[in-house]
Amino acid sequence: MPVIGAFAKGFLDLLGMQNFGEAPRELAYTVAPIVDLSELYLLSKQGAFFGGTAGNMVANFNACPGAAPFAAGFVVPLGEVWRLHAANVIVVPAAGASGIFAPAIQVDGANLLLSSSRSYVASTRGAQQMEASPMWLNAGSQIGVWAQDVVGNTPASLNFLVSRLRA
Numbered sequence: 001m002p003v004i005g006a007f008a009k010g011f012l013d014l015l016g017m018q019n020f021g022e023a024p025r026e027l028a029y030t031v032a033p034i035v036d037l038s039e040l041y042l043l044s045k046q047g048a049f050f051g052g053t054a055g056n057m058v059a060n061f062n063a064c065p066g067a068a069p070f071a072a073g074f075v076v077p078l079g080e081v082w083r084l085h086a087a088n089v090i091v092v093p094a095a096g097a098s099g100i101f102a103p104a105i106q107v108d109g110a111n112l113l114l115s116s117s118r119s120y121v122a123s124t125r126g127a128q129q130m131e132a133s134p135m136w137l138n139a140g141s142q143i144g145v146w147a148q149d150v151v152g153n154t155p156a157s158l159n160f161l162v163s164r165l166r167a
Contacts, residue, residue, distance in 0.1 A: 010080075013045075013165045013166040014041050014045070045163040045164055046161065046162070047161070048161050049161075050158065050159040051158055069111075070146055073145065073160075074143045075141070076137050076139050076142070077139060078139045079139065080164055081136060081138060081139070081166075082162045082163065082164055082165070083163040083165070084130075084135050084137055084160060085160075085163065086129070086130055086134075087103040087114055087130040087160035087161070088103060088130065088160070089103045089127065089158055089159075090126070091120050091125070091126045092154075093121070094153040096122050096151070097122050097151055098120060098122060098151050099119070099149050099154060100118065100148045101118060101120065101126070101147045102115050103130050103145065105135075106144065107141045111146055115128055122152070139167060143158070
């Protein structure tokens with residue numbers, strides 16, 4: 001039976017196998033690579049989160065001159081790995097407001113859209129959901145809102161579903 005030299009981040013927490021700092025050295029009797037049960041284990045670690053930009057996407061983007069058009073909603077804490085299952089953004093622009101938005105993640109400073117972008121105009125509610133496949137996010141990665149050509153007061157609400165694992 002082979003001895004495991006290193007574990008993937010979050011693996012032991014995913015299986016609930018770490019015992020007072022002692023990790024198993026052999027997994028052949030416990031895990032057989034035949035049927036993927038990871039989604040069932042992730043279900044027990046799943047939680048929904050919601051938040052929003054502080055009143056106005058313009059204020060968030062203009063707070064960092066020269067920065068990419070990304071308003072952070074949540075940051076993956078140190079010592080955790082997240083599996084992002086779903087995300088959506090809802091905007092309710094005020095009179096005279098307009099722009100383009102999409103749910104996004106920021107990994108190592110790169111903004112990655114989770115769906116195609118959607119435009120909005122004054123006084124119309126807009127929502128855009130994640131179209132990308134579920135993905136893993138390391139500590140320091142951010143889930144938020146990407147926007148462009150934002151004019152006027154436009155608050156954004158961010159909702160997402162993740163499984164949180166200890167790294």
